[in-house]
Amino acid sequence: MRLKKLLAAEAPQQNVEVRGWVRTLRASKEVCFIELNDGSCFASLQLVADRTVDNFAELAHIGTGACIKASGNLVDSPAKGQRWELHVSELTVIGNADPSYPLQKKRHTFEYLRSIAHLRPRSNTFGAVFRLRNALSYAVHQFFQQRDFLYVHTPIITASDCEGAGELFRVTTLDPANPPKNNGRIDWQKDFFGARTGLTVSGQLQGELFATAFSDIYTFGPTFRAENSNTSRHASEFWMIEPEIAFANLADDCQLAEDFLRYLVKYALEHCAEDLQFFNDRIEKGLLDKLTALADATFSTMTYTEAIEQLKNSGQNFEFPVEWGLDLQSEHERYLCEQVVNGPLFVTDYPKEIKAFYMRANEDGKTVAAMDLLVPRVGEIIGGSQREERLDVLTARMEELDMAPESLDWYLDIRRWGSCPHAGFGLGFERLIMYLSGMENIRDVIPFPRTPGHAEF
Numbered sequence: 001m002r003l004k005k006l007l008a009a010e011a012p013q014q015n016v017e018v019r020g021w022v023r024t025l026r027a028s029k030e031v032c033f034i035e036l037n038d039g040s041c042f043a044s045l046q047l048v049a050d051r052t053v054d055n056f057a058e059l060a061h062i063g064t065g066a067c068i069k070a071s072g073n074l075v076d077s078p079a080k081g082q083r084w085e086l087h088v089s090e091l092t093v094i095g096n097a098d099p100s101y102p103l104q105k106k107r108h109t110f111e112y113l114r115s116i117a118h119l120r121p122r123s124n125t126f127g128a129v130f131r132l133r134n135a136l137s138y139a140v141h142q143f144f145q146q147r148d149f150l151y152v153h154t155p156i157i158t159a160s161d162c163e164g165a166g167e168l169f170r171v172t173t174l175d176p177a178n179p180p181k182n183n184g185r186i187d188w189q190k191d192f193f194g195a196r197t198g199l200t201v202s203g204q205l206q207g208e209l210f211a212t213a214f215s216d217i218y219t220f221g222p223t224f225r226a227e228n229s230n231t232s233r234h235a236s237e238f239w240m241i242e243p244e245i246a247f248a249n250l251a252d253d254c255q256l257a258e259d260f261l262r263y264l265v266k267y268a269l270e271h272c273a274e275d276l277q278f279f280n281d282r283i284e285k286g287l288l289d290k291l292t293a294l295a296d297a298t299f300s301t302m303t304y305t306e307a308i309e310q311l312k313n314s315g316q317n318f319e320f321p322v323e324w325g326l327d328l329q330s331e332h333e334r335y336l337c338e339q340v341v342n343g344p345l346f347v348t349d350y351p352k353e354i355k356a357f358y359m360r361a362n363e364d365g366k367t368v369a370a371m372d373l374l375v376p377r378v379g380e381i382i383g384g385s386q387r388e389e390r391l392d393v394l395t396a397r398m399e400e401l402d403m404a405p406e407s408l409d410w411y412l413d414i415r416r417w418g419s420c421p422h423a424g425f426g427l428g429f430e431r432l433i434m435y436l437s438g439m440e441n442i443r444d445v446i447p448f449p450r451t452p453g454h455a456e457f
């Protein structure tokens with residue numbers, strides 16, 4: 001039986017069988033104590049075996065990390081901090097582990113655990129992280145499905161650079177030894193069986209197509225950015241959730257983002273209590289109080305222009321300049337939501353020059369109907385906007401940016417036929433997990449991190 005179910009037992013159980021991996025083992029001449037974990041929950045089960053077990057002599061040779069199977073009776077435990085223990089009648093070693101097993105019982109640094117990323121799921125911290133990640137993935141679908149949003153799979157291989165930042169990883173079928181040439185130069189335009197493609201940076205553009213047919217949709221998939229930034233919150237491959245809603249403006253978009261985040265927080269509090277308790281005790285003090293308050297909080301809002309004012313009047317010595325027209329850096333974002341409002345903060349209406357081409361132009365001609373949601377410690381967790389639904393305004397903006405409107409003809413078509421106001425946003429899933437767990441580094445909330453220079457496995 002899986003430990004999660006067994007440990008929730010209300011009464012002692014006769015003859016149960018458990019399987020899992022050994023966390024620790026203490027053996028004396030008379031008795032052997034084994035902490036067993038099977039990943040289904042944070043807690044381990046204590047197995048107690050004495051000389052009545054046939055192969056008792058063998059048990060002292062079981063290594064930390066070994067895979068075993070045990071059966072016996074689940075009884076009240078006299079030990080502190082645990083309700084049950086298993087009195088073993090039979091124990092089988094499925095796969096032993098020798099003493100070179102790297103996850104011995106001591107605290108390892110996260111850097112070290114990254115170097116054994118294939119084994120770290122067997123540690124307490126990463127067990128908790130990946131259970132939280134699993135629970136929240138489910139909650140994402142539940143939130144949108146309950147609201148009748150259509151889940152759409154947008155393509156991974158695409159010809160469009162949604163954010164226009166030139167961060168597409170190229171997808172190529174070219175034979176590097178024998179590339180097609182045009183006047184002696186490699187013809188990169190032909191790299192995907194004749195088309196020029198890359199890995200998607202966002203499913204939004206295709207999401208918009210579906211929103212103008214199904215009204216409310218969302219995507220949830222991997223996205224890729226070839227930005228060479230080595231920070232604790234950027235990864236080359238990350239997961240993004242992108243809802244897109246028709247008949248909606250920026251205020252509707254912010255409302256959806258707020259409801260969504262609160263829902264996820266509540267879901268985690270309700271379904272991941274044991275793991276969050278661990279994060280609270282070992283990773284971020286006060287996490288549980290913060291999340292409990294967040295579950296019912298109303299988020300603050302200020303415009304980009306107000307944010308710049310706040311930063312200028314802050315008396316802080318920022319590393320990066322603060323000037324209307326310049327993008328907010330992580331230190332600015334953190335100051336705003338940690339010092340000014342102390343909680344999640346929507347910053348809206350950014351200058352058009354620092355935002356993507358598809359955002360709806362505001363009346364002032366200088367700003368666009370954009371929003372970023374900033375949260376303490378992590379900074380930007382969501383980026384979104386109302387989209388430019390007016391064909392003439394959108395084409396003019398694309399031309400201003402030297403983008404060929406023909407290259408996105410399919411995107412413009414939905415402005416030609418049956419256009420409507422619509423809005424959406426992208427939530428970075430790893431940043432969400434960082435926020436809810438207190439984990440500091442994006443590499444420690446994704447099973448197999450891909451960052452510049454790192455793509456093991």
Ligand code: 4AD
Pocket residue numbers: 162163201202203204225233234235236238240242243380381382383384385424425426427428429430431442
């Ligand atoms: O702000 P971004 O670039 O917005 C978009 O991609 C829009 N197309 C979304 C939309 O409106 N549908 O990215 C959205 C979020 C960010 O707020 C951040 O949480 C996350 O994606 N993100 C990253 N997470 C990890 N590593 C990176 N390199 C990330 N880049 C963005």
Ligand code: MG
Pocket residue numbers: 372380382383
């Ligand atoms: Mg952004």
